[in-house]
Amino acid sequence: KAGVTQTPRYLIKTRGQQVTLSCSPISGHRSVSWYQQTPGQGLQFLFEYFSETQRNKGNFPGRFSGRQFSNSRSEMNVSTLELGDSALYLCASSIDRGNTGELFFGEGSRLTVL
Amino acid sequence: AQSVTQLDSQVPVFEEAPVELRCNYSSSVSVYLFWYVQYPNQGLQLLLKYLSGSTLVESINGFEAEFNKSQTSFHLRKPSVHISDTAEYFCAVSRGGSYIPTFGRGTSLIVHP
Numbered sequence: 142k143a144g145v146t147q148t149p150r151y152l153i154k155t156r157g158q159q160v161t162l163s164c165s166p167i168s169g170h171r172s173v174s175w176y177q178q179t180p181g182q183g184l185q186f187l188f189e190y191f192s193e194t195q196r197n198k199g200n201f202p203g204r205f206s207g208r209q210f211s212n213s214r215s216e217m218n219v220s221t222l223e224l225g226d227s228a229l230y231l232c233a234s235s236i237d238r239g240n241t242g243e244l245f246f247g248e249g250s251r252l253t254v255l
Numbered sequence: 256a257q258s259v260t261q262l263d264s265q266v267p268v269f270e271e272a273p274v275e276l277r278c279n280y281s282s283s284v285s286v287y288l289f290w291y292v293q294y295p296n297q298g299l300q301l302l303l304k305y306l307s308g309s310t311l312v313e314s315i316n317g318f319e320a321e322f323n324k325s326q327t328s329f330h331l332r333k334p335s336v337h338i339s340d341t342a343e344y345f346c347a348v349s350r351g352g353s354y355i356p357t358f359g360r361g362t363s364l365i366v367h368p
Binding site: 145147172174183184186189191196197231233235241242243244245246247248249251 | 291296304345347354358
């Protein structure tokens with residue numbers, strides 16, 4: 142069974158630009174979550190989608206948005222990039238059965254903002 | 256609300272020595288507990304989990320963790336570490352129906368030869 146796939150793995154942008162990151166969950170997983178990981182803040186929860194609806198949201202500004210498609214694939218977008226948005230963005234999927242919170246992570250998209 | 260505290264940000268240890276990575280959580284309800292490992296330039300991988308039943312859980316590569324409800328702890332241990340165990344370790348806690356686990360800040364395990 143294929144794992145969680147994130148693209149692109151690495152990208153470099155400049156301040157003010159926008160970026161879109163993609164995530165394909167494990168087949169059969171309907172919940173997709175996004176996290177931002179930085180050395181200073183650790184793992185910060187961005188949002189979670191289930192059946193194309195945002196079910197949970199972290200404490201991030203509106204520049205951070207996401208969506209989920211009918212095949213459970215998800216994208217997140219960051220507009221008007223700032224230097225502080227440089228981070229590893231992790232996507233995780235969950236089978237959502239039993240509600241245990243167990244997550245399966247992708248390898249991440251490393252964003253560098255110059 | 257729940258929170259997770261990993262008491263050590265970095266743990267250096269020599270190869271073949273035992274190690275313990277500490278994790279304490281706070282929650283007013285029953286929880287599920289997880290340890291994830293992150294190798295350089297990779298995502299997080301589930302190492303082991305406590306959902307219910309036996310309070311001692313083990314991973315396939317020799318790690319174990321014990322759920323201690325009275326001390327609200329879920330410490331990770333390994334009796335003899337290898338160089339390949341060098342990684343970042345994250346403790347996480349979730350409550351039933353929450354879907355969203357809370358992660359600790361992580362502990363960097365550094366194994367020296």
